[in-house]
Amino acid sequence: MDRRPGLSARLKLTLSYAGFLALAGALLLAVVWVFLLRYVPDKPQGLLGISPNRYLLVRTFVPAAAVAMAVLLVFGLVGGWFLAGRMLAPLTRITAAARTAGNGSLSHRIRMKGRQDEFRELADAFDTMLEELESHVAEQQRFAANASHELRTPLAISQALLDVARRDPTRDPGELVERLHKVNTRAIDLTEALLLLSRSDRGNVTREPVDLSLIAEEATETLLPLAERRGTTLDVTGGAARTSGSAELLLRMMTNLVQNAVVHNLPAGGTVTVHTEAQPDASVLRVENTGHRLPPELVPTLTEPFQRGTERVRTDEHAGVGLGLAIVHSIVRAHDGTLDLTPRPTGGLIVTVRLPLRDDL
Numbered sequence: 001m002d003r004r005p006g007l008s009a010r011l012k013l014t015l016s017y018a019g020f021l022a023l024a025g026a027l028l029l030a031v032v033w034v035f036l037l038r039y040v041p042d043k044p045q046g047l048l049g050i051s052p053n054r055y056l057l058v059r060t061f062v063p064a065a066a067v068a069m070a071v072l073l074v075f076g077l078v079g080g081w082f083l084a085g086r087m088l089a090p091l092t093r094i095t096a097a098a099r100t101a102g103n104g105s106l107s108h109r110i111r112m113k114g115r116q117d118e119f120r121e122l123a124d125a126f127d128t129m130l131e132e133l134e135s136h137v138a139e140q141q142r143f144a145a146n147a148s149h150e151l152r153t154p155l156a157i158s159q160a161l162l163d164v165a166r167r168d169p170t171r172d173p174g175e176l177v178e179r180l181h182k183v184n185t186r187a188i189d190l191t192e193a194l195l196l197l198s199r200s201d202r203g204n205v206t207r208e209p210v211d212l213s214l215i216a217e218e219a220t221e222t223l224l225p226l227a228e229r230r231g232t233t234l235d236v237t238g239g240a241a242r243t244s245g246s247a248e249l250l251l252r253m254m255t256n257l258v259q260n261a262v263v264h265n266l267p268a269g270g271t272v273t274v275h276t277e278a279q280p281d282a283s284v285l286r287v288e289n290t291g292h293r294l295p296p297e298l299v300p301t302l303t304e305p306f307q308r309g310t311e312r313v314r315t316d317e318h319a320g321v322g323l324g325l326a327i328v329h330s331i332v333r334a335h336d337g338t339l340d341l342t343p344r345p346t347g348g349l350i351v352t353v354r355l356p357l358r359d360d361l
Contacts, residue, residue, distance in 0.1 A: 009091075010084045017080025018073055025072045029065050090119035094126055106134035142304075154187040190323075209358065210250055212241035212285050213276040219254040220274055223262060231268040234258070241276040241283035243355040245335040253331040254285070256324045257351055261289035265348070282337075282354040291348035299341050299349075303329040328353075 007015075093110055100108045109130065112123040158180060165176050213236075220234050227234045243250075254274075261272040275286040303325045325341075328351075332339045337355040344350055 010081065010088055013084035013087070014077060014080035017083065018076030021076035021080075022069065022073050025069050029069070032061075090123060094119070094123055097126065097130075101130060101133075106130055106137060139304075151187070151190060154183045154190070157183045206246050207244045208247060210243055210245055210247050212243060212250070212254075212283055212355070213239060215247070215251050215254045216258075216274045216276055216285070219251060219258050222255065223258050226259070227262050227272065230262060230265065230270070232262050232265050232270040232272055234262070234272050234274070236274045236276075238276040239278065241278050241285065241355075242358045243283040243335070244358045245355070249331045249334070253328050253353070256328050257285075257287045257353075260324050261287050261349070261351075265289050265291045278357060281357060283357050285353040285355070287351045288344070289348045290344075290346075293347045294343040294349060296343060299343055302341060303339065 090112055093112065097108055097110045109127050110123040111127065112120050114120055161176055161179055161183070165171055216236050220236050224234055258272065258274060265272065270290045272287070272289045275288070277284050329339050332353055332355070335355055337353060340352040342350040342352070
């Protein structure tokens with residue numbers, strides 16, 4: 001922003017210090033005049049007939065007072081300039097760091113040493129902001145790179161299929177159309193998932209009363225045929241868990257969780273338990289499934305976009321695009337909730353979602 005030039009904060013503080021010091025000196029001289037010199041008689045004999053009188057005292061006192069005032073003013077300007085520089089030095093470092101960040105370098109940190117005060121508190125808050133901003137930018141860059149790669153894959157496959165068909169006109173067109181249909185469906189699913197992730201990341205969701213138990217029943221009913229085909233038992237337990245938010249997004253969250261629990265399960269005889277309950281401070285959803293054991297270091301990465309653990313990669317029609325839990329995490333954050341992933345000792349995963357409780361439904 002363009003601003004007209006003005007006095008620096010250091011100069012303003014210097015003038016303030018000098019002004020206050022000069023004012024204090026003037027008040028001190030006034031006190032001397034009011035309570036001392038005014039009671040000295042202005043007669044040749046002076047007080048009690050003894051010299052000096054008021055005239056001589058004034059002639060002696062005023063030049064010395066003027067010199068003292070000048071010294072105070074100079075001392076106030078020099079000392080004030082020095083003290084203001086010392087006081088504003090941390091602010092200069094913070095300003096330099098802000099300019100560096102404004103030029104695109106988010107890795108710079110102030111790391112101001114010393115005891116806690118207002119400037120160091122500001123510097124610590126600024127460092128924390130830079131860390132979060134750098135992490136967010138890095139995450140967005142990774143997301144953009146991964147999204148580009150994921151979107152390019154179906155296009156490359158389509159191009160390869162078309163090239164093969166062009167070189168071999170005798171190839172069965174029905175097989176080509178079927179494979180192109182699968183690739184195109186996957187690209188559409190990926191695009192829709194990216195749009196939903198972007199929408200939930202903005203956080204501006206419509207709020208309405210929602211019962212998680214009803215959402216759980218709807219999602220499990222939709223996915224029951226998939227569970228039956230895979231030989232997985234679906235079970236819904238618990239009671240009403242009321243919250244507020246977007247029913248559409250919360251249904252997508254529930255569907256993703258249940259579908260992941262069904263797909264990433266045992267080949268046969270697996271179980272998925274969906275439990276909802278209202279606790280004193282939150283509405284809780286818990287989705288627990290059997291499956292292969294997950295390494296503890298793998299679990300925190302499951303909510304990152306396009307992250308797939310080796311034990312969780314599928315090669316069938318439910319391979320997914322690697323955005324299921326990322327979308328869940330984004331929807332939970334948009335509803336001011338928390339998401340917790342815990343590996344089961346015997347294999348599988350426990351996903352716990354805590355959303356703000358609403359008990360006036």
